[in-house]
Amino acid sequence: MTEPLYLRDSYLREFDAAVVAVDGRAVALDRTAFYPGGGGQPPDAGRLAWDGGEGGVVEMRREGAAVWHVLDVEPPTPGARVRGAVDWARRYAIMRHHSALHVLVGAVYRLYGALVTGGAIHPDRARMDFSLEDLSRERVAAIEAEANRAIAADLRVRVRFVSREEFERSDLTRLARNLVPQDVTEVRVVEIEGYDAQADGGTHVARTGEIGHLRVTKTENKGKANRRLEIALDPPAVPGAVGAPRPPSSPT
Numbered sequence: 001m002t003e004p005l006y007l008r009d010s011y012l013r014e015f016d017a018a019v020v021a022v023d024g025r026a027v028a029l030d031r032t033a034f035y036p037g038g039g040g041q042p043p044d045a046g047r048l049a050w051d052g053g054e055g056g057v058v059e060m061r062r063e064g065a066a067v068w069h070v071l072d073v074e075p076p077t078p079g080a081r082v083r084g085a086v087d088w089a090r091r092y093a094i095m096r097h098h099s100a101l102h103v104l105v106g107a108v109y110r111l112y113g114a115l116v117t118g119g120a121i122h123p124d125r126a127r128m129d130f131s132l133e134d135l136s137r138e139r140v141a142a143i144e145a146e147a148n149r150a151i152a153a154d155l156r157v158r159v160r161f162v163s164r165e166e167f168e169r170s171d172l173t174r175l176a177r178n179l180v181p182q183d184v185t186e187v188r189v190v191e192i193e194g195y196d197a198q199a200d201g202g203t204h205v206a207r208t209g210e211i212g213h214l215r216v217t218k219t220e221n222k223g224k225a226n227r228r229l230e231i232a233l234d235p236p237a238v239p240g241a242v243g244a245p246r247p248p249s250s251p252t
């Protein structure tokens with residue numbers, strides 16, 4: 001079982017852990033800050049170092065409650081202590097694009113009441129599909145303007161855990177309610193304060209101001225009442241906002 005440190009602290013980029021299992025060049029750790037992939041967000045890359053060796057993490061996989069890190073070298077042995085370092089430039093770019101999609105969801109819902117049908121996140125772009133029939137040039141311009149207004153407002157992005165009952169009672173279910181498995185008793189909610197809230201397992205920036213200027217780069221017709229929006233980001237104007245280091249939230 002791997003403790004998913006990334007669920008509580010998106011800004012954790014280095015951590016200490018122990019190897020609990022080895023399979024070929026893959027190691028399972030007792031805790032990790034590496035995001036293993038899921039929900040449209042790609043897995044992290046980075047490095048692991050241990051007494052007598054180090055290697056790059058080139059692939060991730062999740063098996064039950066274990067998170068596996070596939071290395072590009074011969075792995076350490078079970079019980080070894082490792083120091084992990086997430087490729088931060090890549091991850092932070094992914095976080096900005098992930099949070100940007102949530103702003104986009106809020107903007108499209110606000111303007112046209114449309115729901116999300118799918119999405120994908122990359123370090124340099126992201127896309128989201130909406131249950132929308134009309135995506136005219138005017139509508140795209142309105143969506144872009146509304147999203148950038150929410151980004152400029154520098155809204156707080158909060159991660160919290162709510163009980164299943166609270167989740168069911170709330171309107172946090174813009175993504176279909178049944179996507180959260182029935183055996184989950186605590187639901188992780190990512191909330192852009194006063195703007196959007198969703199059940200979500202990904203990593204996010206702390207404030208919308210970190211996202212930067214959003215541009216819709218492409219729209220696509222993906223069938224009746226399904227429209228795709230592809231976005232790209234320009235870095236925020238505020239100096240120091242990109243990747244600004246933050247003290248760790250808990251001692252490691």
Ligand SMILES: [Zn+2]
Pocket residue numbers: 039098102200201202
């Ligand atoms: Zn998300």
